């Protein structure tokens with residue numbers, strides 16, 4: 373994290389660099405906390421300088437909803453269809469681990485957003501690993517699929533997945549971490565099929581049916597679970 377000090381405020385910038393990114397982008401998480409997506413070769417000094425020149429625009433950005441706080445409000449997290457109680461602790465570094473059927477979240481400060489950020493990183497890694505393993509199985513099953521596809525879990529508002537065929541990249545919705553693996557398998561199979569057929573043509577569905585014969589039932593199941601999960605703001609079990 374980089375700090376930008378002005379005469380009356382301290383801005384916190386969490387910088388993420390991406391190879392494909394051409395422009396700098398700011399997302400406001402808290403009043404003075406920003407996530408910065410920056411081009412790969414942009415230096416910290418250049419980013420701070422850019423922020424300093426655009427302070428009025430930064431202050432005008434809407435504050436995005438906090439990271440996934442819901443698990444902490446409910447005291448549990450759903451990983452691949454199983455419900456795990458959550459335990460938080462203060463420690464020297466942010467860390468998440470699974471032990472005795474409990475998810476332990478450690479953070480440097482006793483702050484719900486810091487815990488949530490650590491848990492989100494853990495979920496991203498876990499989902500990325502699983503999705504990558506599924507992609508490898510699919511490639512073996514269907515050799516026409518391109519090799520070395522890279523999968524990235526992302527927070528997404530409206531879709532379960534998307535892909536960039538020219539770069540062999542697939543993005544999967546981070547929410548998939550909550551549902552059984554069969555849901556993730558369906559989404560990875562759907563996006564991998566798009567690597568061969570960008571549209572929803574007959575050929576696309578032929579490929580998808582080869583990769584995942586019961587894709588229609590799985591899609592329906594996923595939509596039902598996701599609707600129930602995003603609706604469940606009370607303490608009832610989301611699944």
Ligand SMILES: [Zn+2]
Nearest residue numbers: 562566571572
């Ligand atoms: Zn599609």
